[in-house]
Amino acid sequence: MNLSERKKRILRAIIESYIETAEPVGSKAIADCIGMEVSSATIRNDMADLEAMGLLEKPHTSAGRIPSSKGYRLYVNELMEEHKLSLQETQRINQALHLKMQELDRVLDQAGRVVSQLTNYPSFSLSSGMERVTVRRFDLLMVELNAFIIVVMTDTNVVRNRLIRLPSDLTQAQLQMLNTLLNTTFTGLTLEEITPELMRVAQHAAGEAYGLISLVVSFAIEVLESLEHRTVRTAGLAHLLELPEYRSLERAQPLLSYLSEENDAARFPVPKDDPMRILIGPENVADALKDTSVVMASYDIGEGMRGVIGVVGPTRMDYAKITARLSYLAEGLSKLFGQGQLPGGKDEET
Amino acid sequence: MNLSERKKRILRAIIESYIETAEPVGSKAIADCIGMEVSSATIRNDMADLEAMGLLEKPHTSAGRIPSSKGYRLYVNELMEEHKLSLQETQRINQALHLKMQELDRVLDQAGRVVSQLTNYPSFSLSSGMERVTVRRFDLLMVELNAFIIVVMTDTNVVRNRLIRLPSDLTQAQLQMLNTLLNTTFTGLTLEEITPELMRVAQHAAGEAYGLISLVVSFAIEVLESLEHRTVRTAGLAHLLELPEYRSLERAQPLLSYLSEENDAARFPVPKDDPMRILIGPENVADALKDTSVVMASYDIGEGMRGVIGVVGPTRMDYAKITARLSYLAEGLSKLFGQGQLPGGKDEET
DNA sequence: TTTAGCACTCCAGAAGGACGAGTGCTAAAT
DNA sequence: ATTTAGCACTCGTCCTTCTGGAGTGCTAAA
Numbered sequence: 195m196n197l198s199e200r201k202k203r204i205l206r207a208i209i210e211s212y213i214e215t216a217e218p219v220g221s222k223a224i225a226d227c228i229g230m231e232v233s234s235a236t237i238r239n240d241m242a243d244l245e246a247m248g249l250l251e252k253p254h255t256s257a258g259r260i261p262s263s264k265g266y267r268l269y270v271n272e273l274m275e276e277h278k279l280s281l282q283e284t285q286r287i288n289q290a291l292h293l294k295m296q297e298l299d300r301v302l303d304q305a306g307r308v309v310s311q312l313t314n315y316p317s318f319s320l321s322s323g324m325e326r327v328t329v330r331r332f333d334l335l336m337v338e339l340n341a342f343i344i345v346v347m348t349d350t351n352v353v354r355n356r357l358i359r360l361p362s363d364l365t366q367a368q369l370q371m372l373n374t375l376l377n378t379t380f381t382g383l384t385l386e387e388i389t390p391e392l393m394r395v396a397q398h399a400a401g402e403a404y405g406l407i408s409l410v411v412s413f414a415i416e417v418l419e420s421l422e423h424r425t426v427r428t429a430g431l432a433h434l435l436e437l438p439e440y441r442s443l444e445r446a447q448p449l450l451s452y453l454s455e456e457n458d459a460a461r462f463p464v465p466k467d468d469p470m471r472i473l474i475g476p477e478n479v480a481d482a483l484k485d486t487s488v489v490m491a492s493y494d495i496g497e498g499m500r501g502v503i504g505v506v507g508p509t510r511m512d513y514a515k516i517t518a519r520l521s522y523l524a525e526g527l528s529k530l531f532g533q534g535q536l537p538g539g540k541d542e543e544t
Numbered sequence: 545m546n547l548s549e550r551k552k553r554i555l556r557a558i559i560e561s562y563i564e565t566a567e568p569v570g571s572k573a574i575a576d577c578i579g580m581e582v583s584s585a586t587i588r589n590d591m592a593d594l595e596a597m598g599l600l601e602k603p604h605t606s607a608g609r610i611p612s613s614k615g616y617r618l619y620v621n622e623l624m625e626e627h628k629l630s631l632q633e634t635q636r637i638n639q640a641l642h643l644k645m646q647e648l649d650r651v652l653d654q655a656g657r658v659v660s661q662l663t664n665y666p667s668f669s670l671s672s673g674m675e676r677v678t679v680r681r682f683d684l685l686m687v688e689l690n691a692f693i694i695v696v697m698t699d700t701n702v703v704r705n706r707l708i709r710l711p712s713d714l715t716q717a718q719l720q721m722l723n724t725l726l727n728t729t730f731t732g733l734t735l736e737e738i739t740p741e742l743m744r745v746a747q748h749a750a751g752e753a754y755g756l757i758s759l760v761v762s763f764a765i766e767v768l769e770s771l772e773h774r775t776v777r778t779a780g781l782a783h784l785l786e787l788p789e790y791r792s793l794e795r796a797q798p799l800l801s802y803l804s805e806e807n808d809a810a811r812f813p814v815p816k817d818d819p820m821r822i823l824i825g826p827e828n829v830a831d832a833l834k835d836t837s838v839v840m841a842s843y844d845i846g847e848g849m850r851g852v853i854g855v856v857g858p859t860r861m862d863y864a865k866i867t868a869r870l871s872y873l874a875e876g877l878s879k880l881f882g883q884g885q886l887p888g889g890k891d892e893e894t
Numbered sequence: 895t896t897t898a899g900c901a902c903t904c905c906a907g908a909a910g911g912a913c914g915a916g917t918g919c920t921a922a923a924t
Numbered sequence: 925a926t927t928t929a930g931c932a933c934t935c936g937t938c939c940t941t942c943t944g945g946a947g948t949g950c951t952a953a954a
Contacts, residue, residue, distance in 0.1 A: 220916055221917080222916080233929080239926090253936090254936065255934050258915080343697065354705070356703070431804055435793055436797070441793055443793070446785065451782040570946065584947095586896055586897070606945095607905075608947065
């Protein structure tokens with residue numbers, strides 16, 4: 195893909211103009227750009243070449259050209275200049291990050307909302323599920339004679355709890371025994387390792403309180419499952435409708451439905467290593483995203499977990515601006531979680 | 545508002561036809577209904593009367609009539625027949641409720657989604673904040689020398705926790721002392737009663753560990769605050785676009801934006817006593833809802849709290865069907881929470 | 895009080911046409 | 925060899941016009 199310098203400039207001008215206006219770009223408009231010293235006819239010729247290379251497209255014979263996915267890809271890879279964040283923007287992001295936010299969930303909600311406001315595109319965010327999480331310790335706290343609290347802490351430092359009421363009373367000694375039994379039998383095990391077999395053995399050992407074992411362990415299983423389970427949240431869906439390409443309901447509706455559908459995290463790929471990933475048009479797997487672009491940044495949640503935050507928009511999105519903002523935010527999130535600036539470190543609740 | 549029997553039947557026929565088709569209804573269409581033995585001219589006369597009473601409107605001279613808000617109101621109050629749920633529908637709702645759902649949040653998410661799917665309208669749900677919540681007990685669990693878990697349980701049986709890491713080590717005895725101090729000083733107090741004054745006294749009493757007091761207490765304050773704070777969630781926004789009245793973006797966009805805006809619970813009124821409430825068109829306070837109707841049902845979360853779940857749609861919504869489904873679901877939720885069918889009673893996490 | 899008939903209103907959708915932006919090609923110019 | 929000017933052609937957009945039909949209100953008869 196060797197392009198003359200002029201063709202590159204033309205391609206870039208077309209893409210940037212189209213990004214801004216969403217209107218096909220004609221040869222005349224490009225010729226009028228300052229810094230373009232050739233005539234529109236020359237540009238027409240070059241445009242024809244660019245089209246032959248698959249970098250541009252014509253909506254119809256006598257409209258201007260619009261970039262193809264391939265064109266955007268080239269732009270993103272080679273032509274795009276880095277966007278500098280304005281002071282305002284960094285302030286906005288910092289402010290969002292520095293809200294006293296306690297829970298992972300809330301932080302991500304907030305982050306998603308900020309991204310959406312900042313970019314005027316719908317945003318999504320998800321945290322990658324953890325694998326092979328195990329329970330590190332159980333604590334049982336007696337509340338009343340017939341109620342106690344289970345506290346489960348995982349090896350990833352997540353702590354969760356549940357209040358349990360019982361039909362019958364319980365002694366402190368029983369609880370103590372149960373506690374020890376749980377901690378010796380069920381700690382350090384992954385989901386798969388907690389077998390019915392093991393349960394039976396433990397229940398046998400628990401004597402009278404055998405029913406409680408399954409109560410507590412099934413709570414632990416819930417916790418482990420919920421940690422492996424990834425959830426997606428979206429924000430700012432309504433921004434979609436502000437875009438000229440989604441003025442017609444036929445286009446907007448399927449995409450909107452897709453984005454607001456049951457949050458199946460599997461639909462969003464989690465980039466393993468790249469901190470920033472851009473999927474343009476047909477590069478997306480999901481049909482509903484075939485004519486949209488997705489830009490996403492991943493960040494470190496600590497404990498080996500990663501999260502992803504990104505935006506969805508028309509292929510003509512302002513990649514430069516958006517990548518800049520996203521990566522700045524993602525870095526902020528990484529710092530927030532990874533380095534334990536959160537009061538109390540990397541723990542989280544829910 | 546005394547209407548002849550025939551006029552009532554005509555009004556009802558018009559409203560039900562309009563609910564179904566979203567098209568203005570003409571006199572001929574009504575006359576053709578089985579059970580209407582009079583001619584279209586007669587019906588025209590009656591329709592003119594109904595219009596004069598403000599129950600019907602004309603979009604323009606030669607379209608049929610459409611119901612006015614006042615017309616809908618009359619319909620809802622007097623004319624509407626109770627809708628029977630089909631077996632399918634009840635099964636669907638029951639199934640949604642009987643999923644093993646642990647956390648209040650997830651239950652409500654799920655309920656909102658089910659309502660939206662069941663009605664094909666966007667749904668919202670919110671739980672009323674609690675007032676005057678107090679901490680019932682603190683537990684501090686030592687994890688490592690420089691880390692411990694705070695467990696806070698409120699008088700409303702909500703239990704939350706947080707992992708705290710310390711820059712320096714800590715002895716079991718210190719933690720024990722702290723625990724006792726917290727439980728004697730800060731339990732049974734509402735947010736307002738936890739004064740800086742009190743904090744100072746406690747810090748003084750804590751000696752060396754005085755810094756920890758504020759850590760733990762501020763966590764407790766966060767918990768109490770989050771319980772007083774109401775949140776709204778929405779689901780199925782995309783359904784809006786399926787409706788003929790929101791085919792034009794100009795109509796859909798403001799409403800969609802409004803619904804997906806920052807979740808300010810204040811925007812949704814929580815009906816105090818009515819289990820079911822219907823707001824038709826201009827009866828809504830919010831401008832964005834002026835030509836929509838809101839149907840909501842409230843349910844008991846237990847511990848004196850109430851939640852609300854509802855749908856938003858065009859004024860021509862099928863009130864009969866929707867109220868039936870909502871109230872069935874709300875009853876289910878009440879049972880679920882109020883009677884403690886949730887494993888472990890009324891506790892919840894997050 | 896109800897009905898049939900009729901003139902009138904007004905929207906929706908089709909059809910036609912002018913406009914204009916943009917193209918590709920050719921031939922001249924550099 | 926590349927660039928430019930000129931020109932005919934294409935094709936979507938916008939505007940106008942027109943027509944059909946659904947629905948109304950009114951009047952007069954049943």
